[in-house]
């Protein structure tokens with residue numbers, strides 16, 4: 001087991017490149033199950049969620065080649081192997097195996113997913129969608145059993161705007177008979193990316209990226225080549241980091257339109273941002289202003305950047321309020337920021353951040369992926385050395401983070417934990 005060490009308080013500069021989007025990758029890979037010939041995806045991030053999905057594709061009989069971010073999945077020999085336990089619990093997105101396996105085999109057994117602990121994360125809308133398409137769905141000892149004689153298109157209104165349910169229903173519907181209409185669909189860029197892959201495989205999908213998606217089922221889907229979109233959450237993390245400790249940072253491989261809410265909030269706080277086609281240049285600037293943030297579904301401010309933004313606001317002039325309307329309990333990073341001298345209180349779904357303090361290095365633990373990003377940014381802002389444990393969360397979503405930040409001049413490194421430290425962490 002390793003921990004991250006950061007010697008904070010130094011300005012960073014240079015350029016940093018964004019990898020392919022985790023939340024696309026984790027849906028694109030399961031989507032390959034639906035094809036009748038090999039599918040190649042270019043630009044995948046080197047993160048543990050991708051490695052886990054590669055192993056899951058192999059576990060069900062897929063032949064996978066993965067080199068330099070390019071994965072080719074040959075799905076021809078795949079079988080509907082039950083996956084009640086094991087790897088599926090390592091990531092949230094294993095729920096996409098339900099839609100993809102149901103779509104291809106008309107049956108699947110998948111354990112309830114893992115992923116970040118952000119309070120309750122039900123999948124009732126996914127199940128509502130599968131049932132509307134004609135599947136019988138039961139929950140037996142923590143695994144979801146899905147079975148259908150045939151899948152038939154249906155009109156599905158999502159009671160909650162859900163990224164996962166929207167994509168999962170698309171996956172199950174592309175090979176169903178007739179037309180499926182998803183109403184009140186989520187509009188995140190990752191949904192468009194998955195729809196683009198499926199369309200290149202031969203699917204008929206209209207409206208991805210709007211709140212009504214229409215899918216006309218086809219008989220077969222074939223292989224193709226697809227390039228993944230850049231990770232807007234990783235890019236947003238770097239934007240916040242640049243605002244916190246940058247002395248001029250160029251962020252490369254971004255789609256600026258995906259980050260308009262983040263750009264707007266940083267500018268409101270007084271951060272200078274220059275935007276080009278696929279790059280952004282950000283300088284820290286003096287006198288960061290306090291701003292209030294409310295997370296919303298896309299194109300609103302993303303919940304996945306709420307935690308990193310909280311770290312930045314610890315040095316704003318005045319008091320800021322961060323409210324998470326998507327995950328009301330996504331505040332486990334706050335206790336750790338307090339260990340670093342942060343003056344923050346949590347009231348209901350909001351964190352109130354007093355910007356008058358200087359963060360101090362401390363030993364902290366990442367409870368989830370973006371809590372980890374928040375603590376890394378805080379560590380770079382703090383005086384002294386910060387130690388971050390819980391790296392398995394950070395490794396789920398940030399590709400080569402140490403190398404990328406070292407490239408900006410950060411003093412950051414991974415270190416093996418002693419047996420005593422490992423014991424302490426478990427207790």
Ligand SMILES: CC(=O)N[C@H]1[C@@H](OP(=O)(O)OP(=O)(O)OC[C@H]2O[C@@H](n3ccc(=O)[nH]c3=O)[C@H](O)[C@@H]2O)O[C@H](CO)[C@@H](O)[C@@H]1O
Nearest residue numbers: 023092093120121122123124125126160162163164165326
């Ligand atoms: C792998 C992946 O893409 N993860 C992202 C995805 O997660 P995920 O797909 O799990 O998030 P959803 O969009 O489904 O969740 C949004 C909200 O709807 C609720 N809900 C969701 C489904 C459901 O069946 N019932 C229900 O009540 C959730 O509890 C949450 O409050 O979108 C989240 C919201 O942008 C992001 O934080 C995650 O990074």
Ligand SMILES: C=C(OP(=O)(O)O)C(=O)O
Nearest residue numbers: 092093115116304369370
């Ligand atoms: C919550 C996240 O991931 P997941 O849904 O995969 O747990 C995230 O990426 O911030």
